Amino acid sequence: LKVSHASLNLNTATNDGGAIQADGDSNLDLRFLTMQGNQAYNGGAIHQNSGKSIIYDSLLLLNKSSNGPGGAFLLGTGSYDIQRSIFWSNAAPNNAGGAIHSGGSLHLTNVQLEQNSSAAGGGLRVINSTAYLTNTTVYNNTGHGISSRNVLNGSIVMHNSIVARNVPNNCDGDLRSENQRYSFSDDASCTKLTGPTNQSNVALGFEAFDLQFGAQSLSIRVPLRSASTVDKIPASACIPIDLRGIPRPQGIA
Numbered sequence: 001l002k003v004s005h006a007s008l009n010l011n012t013a014t015n016d017g018g019a020i021q022a023d024g025d026s027n028l029d030l031r032f033l034t035m036q037g038n039q040a041y042n043g044g045a046i047h048q049n050s051g052k053s054i055i056y057d058s059l060l061l062l063n064k065s066s067n068g069p070g071g072a073f074l075l076g077t078g079s080y081d082i083q084r085s086i087f088w089s090n091a092a093p094n095n096a097g098g099a100i101h102s103g104g105s106l107h108l109t110n111v112q113l114e115q116n117s118s119a120a121g122g123g124l125r126v127i128n129s130t131a132y133l134t135n136t137t138v139y140n141n142t143g144h145g146i147s148s149r150n151v152l153n154g155s156i157v158m159h160n161s162i163v164a165r166n167v168p169n170n171c172d173g174d175l176r177s178e179n180q181r182y183s184f185s186d187d188a189s190c191t192k193l194t195g196p197t198n199q200s201n202v203a204l205g206f207e208a209f210d211l212q213f214g215a216q217s218l219s220i221r222v223p224l225r226s227a228s229t230v231d232k233i234p235a236s237a238c239i240p241i242d243l244r245g246i247p248r249p250q251g252i253a
Contacts, residue, residue: 004031013040017047018063028053034216038063043074044090050078059213061088069125070101071116078104084243085111088218092118097125098143106131110243112220113138120172121147126154135239138163139221144172158183160233163190164204182233202228209244
């Protein structure tokens with residue numbers, strides 16, 4: 001299924017995937033979408049059982065899973081690549097993964113997970129798989145920012161990423177103990193975020209930044225120019241353009 005430059009809004013499903021339900025081994029190619037106000041029992045906007053998906057340059061907001069996991073996305077086994085997208089104020093009030101619940105190989109690059117909520121993993125819940133966060137901000141989510149329990153064989157690897165202001169903590173369970181690089185947490189809950197290039201339990205300042213997605217305006221939080229996270233990443237580890245479309249790097253680490 002390929003969909004681009006479209007709005008999938010205010011859809012409902014009794015069971016799975018308020019806007020899109022992808023059964024079996026499916027492939028999704030979704031670009032420049034707005035998905036707002038969708039609702040289902042599982043996977044408020046999208047439920048994909050398995051397969052491969054790319055989701056680029058999209059806005060997911062105010063989607064809800066009424067009783068199951070995945071306020072915006074419920075992703076099963078498979079491979080999922082999400083880039084330059086924002087998940088804002090999605091909810092799984094009675095389950096896990098307010099924005100995303102993933103059981104497959106998940107790559108988030110230049111993604112913002114902000115103001116989402118759930119019982120576990122308000123921003124992201126990972127089970128039986130690994131999620132890779134690159135240039136990703138997990139901010140002000142409720143039910144923890146990211147959740148990956150070893151008992152569920154889930155792990156999270158962060159590069160150039162920030163987890164901050166999440167309630168009650170940034171991390172629920174442990175990150176993978178290796179390969180974390182240039183990432184930051186403003187509390188001490190991300191116990192594996194160690195090593196010379198990472199900072200845990202450090203004060204982080206933020207400011208509003210206004211974005212335009214088609215007809216939709218949205219204000220997200222980005223680090224202050226004076227924040228301790230700025231100019232900490234060497235040019236060799238930078239992605240050329242960030243979520244806002246601003247070239248990187250802009251300073252010397």
